[in-house]
Amino acid sequence: MQRLTCRHISKKYEGKAYALKDVNFSVPAKGIFALIGRNGAGKTTLIRILATQLTPTSGAASIDDLDVMKDAPRLRDTIACVPQEARAINWLTPRQFIFSYLLWRGFGYSKASKRTTDTAKKLGIEKYMDMASRKLSGGMKRKVLVATVMASEADIIFLDEPTTGLDPLSRAELWETLVKLKEDHFIFLTTHYLEEAEKLADMIGILDGGKLMALGTLDQLRGKVKYPYSVKVLDKSNVEKPEVGDMITGVDGIKQIVTTEKQARKIAKQLIDKGVRFSISPLSLDDIFYYIVKKPIEEENYDDEKEWS
Amino acid sequence: MTMKRSGLSQFWASILSNSVYALGNYPVMMVNMFLSPFSILVVIFFVSHGALLTVAIEGGLIMTMITSGMSLQTDLSHLKNDFKLQDMIVASPTGASMYLFGMAISELVYAIPAIAVLLALAILFAHMSAISWLVLIAVMVAMFVFSTCLGFFISTFTSDVMESWAYTGIISTVLSALPPVYYPITYIPLPFRYIAYLSPATYAAEIVQGSTGFLQLSASSAAVDWIVIIAVTLVIGIIAVKKSRWREE
Numbered sequence A: 001m002q003r004l005t006c007r008h009i010s011k012k013y014e015g016k017a018y019a020l021k022d023v024n025f026s027v028p029a030k031g032i033f034a035l036i037g038r039n040g041a042g043k044t045t046l047i048r049i050l051a052t053q054l055t056p057t058s059g060a061a062s063i064d065d066l067d068v069m070k071d072a073p074r075l076r077d078t079i080a081c082v083p084q085e086a087r088a089i090n091w092l093t094p095r096q097f098i099f100s101y102l103l104w105r106g107f108g109y110s111k112a113s114k115r116t117t118d119t120a121k122k123l124g125i126e127k128y129m130d131m132a133s134r135k136l137s138g139g140m141k142r143k144v145l146v147a148t149v150m151a152s153e154a155d156i157i158f159l160d161e162p163t164t165g166l167d168p169l170s171r172a173e174l175w176e177t178l179v180k181l182k183e184d185h186f187i188f189l190t191t192h193y194l195e196e197a198e199k200l201a202d203m204i205g206i207l208d209g210g211k212l213m214a215l216g217t218l219d220q221l222r223g224k225v226k227y228p229y230s231v232k233v234l235d236k237s238n239v240e241k242p243e244v245g246d247m248i249t250g251v252d253g254i255k256q257i258v259t260t261e262k263q264a265r266k267i268a269k270q271l272i273d274k275g276v277r278f279s280i281s282p283l284s285l286d287d288i289f290y291y292i293v294k295k296p297i298e299e300e301n302y303d304d305e306k307e308w309s
Numbered sequence B: 001m002t003m004k005r006s007g008l009s010q011f012w013a014s015i016l017s018n019s020v021y022a023l024g025n026y027p028v029m030m031v032n033m034f035l036s037p038f039s040i041l042v043v044i045f046f047v048s049h050g051a052l053l054t055v056a057i058e059g060g061l062i063m064t065m066i067t068s069g070m071s072l073q074t075d076l077s078h079l080k081n082d083f084k085l086q087d088m089i090v091a092s093p094t095g096a097s098m099y100l101f102g103m104a105i106s107e108l109v110y111a112i113p114a115i116a117v118l119l120a121l122a123i124l125f126a127h128m129s130a131i132s133w134l135v136l137i138a139v140m141v142a143m144f145v146f147s148t149c150l151g152f153f154i155s156t157f158t159s160d161v162m163e164s165w166a167y168t169g170i171i172s173t174v175l176s177a178l179p180p181v182y183y184p185i186t187y188i189p190l191p192f193r194y195i196a197y198l199s200p201a202t203y204a205a206e207i208v209q210g211s212t213g214f215l216q217l218s219a220s221s222a223a224v225d226w227i228v229i230i231a232v233t234l235v236i237g238i239i240a241v242k243k244s245r246w247r248e249e
Helices: A043-050 A094-104 A109-123 A138-150 A168-182 A194-200 A218-224 A261-274 A285-293 A299-308 B007-025 B028-035 B038-047 B053-082 B085-090 B096-126 B130-155 B161-177 B190-196 B200-211 B219-243
Strands: A002-012 A018-028 A032-036 A058-063 A079-082 A156-160 A186-191 A203-208 A211-216 A229-233 A246-249 A255-259 A278-282
Touching (some): A002 A043, A018 A203, A032 A194, A043 A058, A043 A156, A043 A186, A094 A109, A094 A138, A094 B007, A109 A138, A109 A168, A109 B007, A138 A156, A138 A168, A168 A186, A168 A194, A186 A194, A194 A285, A203 A218, A203 A285, A211 A218, A211 A285, A218 A285, A229 A261, A255 A261, A261 A278, B007 B028, B007 B096, B028 B096, B038 B053, B053 B085, B053 B096, B053 B130, B096 B130, B130 B161, B130 B200, B130 B219, B161 B200
Parallel strands (some): A032 A186, A032 A203, A079 A156
Antiparallel strands (some): A002 A018, A002 A058, A203 A211, A229 A278, A246 A255
16 A cells, blocks of 8 residues: 655746656655655655645645645645754743644644643653753754654654754664654655665655655665675775776775675675775665765755755 | 544644743743833823823724734744744644634734733723724724734745844834824824825724824715725735745745
8 A cells, every 4th residue: 555656746946947857656654754865856845745835836646545735634634744944932842832733733732731741751851841942952852843743643744854963862862763753653754864764764765856766665776776785995905896896986095896796795705815804785875875866965055955945 | 533623722822832831931021012012102192291192092002903913924934934833834734724813812912911001091091982992992903903914924925034024124114103103193294194194004093083083084084994994904814815825836
């Protein structure tokens, strides 16, 4: 069963380039779907269309067989969204913010109060619930937002770059929260942290220049690349180009050979014989992303997406 | 199964978050809201040696309503642009009208102390007839609806709180600096009087001042004033409903 389907979705903002071009895909019912891409790839535009905040220029999308355009009022009963750069309102405590959000969603007073307390307990954030939101750390602020949508009884949660700007520890803590959230919800998240998608996602989509470049589980994405194995030579020693595969030299001088599994084993044996330090692994999502998108990630493109969205 | 949603909760959420909790966490806001309508009232009182006190009290009540609408514009812009609240609300079962209604009333919560004191002053010093009270309340409601619809409409287009402050400045000039709300329009020399008529607040002030005898207003002039106020409010209301950028195109 497919939970979410996009059919030829395109979006063009007035006087600007296409933010999305003919995006076409379906995602199954469970787990976390991560949409990855560089800044400006169109991730925010797509999540806003699916979360009924933005109308597409053409195409259609449906969630649980409800059209995001025509059936938006009914669909909004079952979705909740944390937009990019969202923050809990400064002048409220987390308890007041979550409680107000639940009232906005139409919960009765006592049910909203109970769900606020229960969710805080589940996420282990009770001791922060009555502090002013402005005094919370960046990681805790994001956790409060995730708690807010988690408390909402929405089945489908949209999270637009939930961990951007967080330190590694806060990011890891939020990942734990998302794993808990995943138990009862379908999560659609966007990120440009490939490690995040690799760790959390059951299915991954790669978006670049408004086009969906690839879709699948991590293993399926590995299957889309020519050479699914990587051998990193950790010593700066001379290594010959493999018979099958490519060799890339990083800026730090470390050589990476991407090749077939059989060839990787052969190279590994040769390196052991020579006493060279190395690591061998299936291709990471970083490698796959680089292979599919063909270009390095450029942070300077950040403003493009801001303009689009 | 879809859960039954409480419209009252949705309405109450805006009031709680935008005023009740905010005032609880920052009580100094109440002092600010209490004092703001009195600044011009005091000036008018002293300059006119008390002669225009009634007009100034009525003007203070009208301006409190208009200020609520202007504050709504700033608050909604702030919530939309700095906290992304509008996007969170759009992707939820709350409709634009319920959100607006709750937020508009939340602005009135801030105005309660000022309204209470102005009403007390009006009872003590204005000696208004029952009809004048009805007229004043009707004008206040019309100005509140007009300014909140305008505030909501503008807020959905702003992309930054700085931009919203610019709109607040423009609206403030049109609705509070231009019109003779705290004094009769006859105090303005004739060629400049026509500029004052560009503001709907001028018509509101004329109606109220006419009903309390500070202005000689014929029945036909009063009718025209009402028609202008109702027409402007309706037009802004329709624009707010049809053209506000709730779900973006």
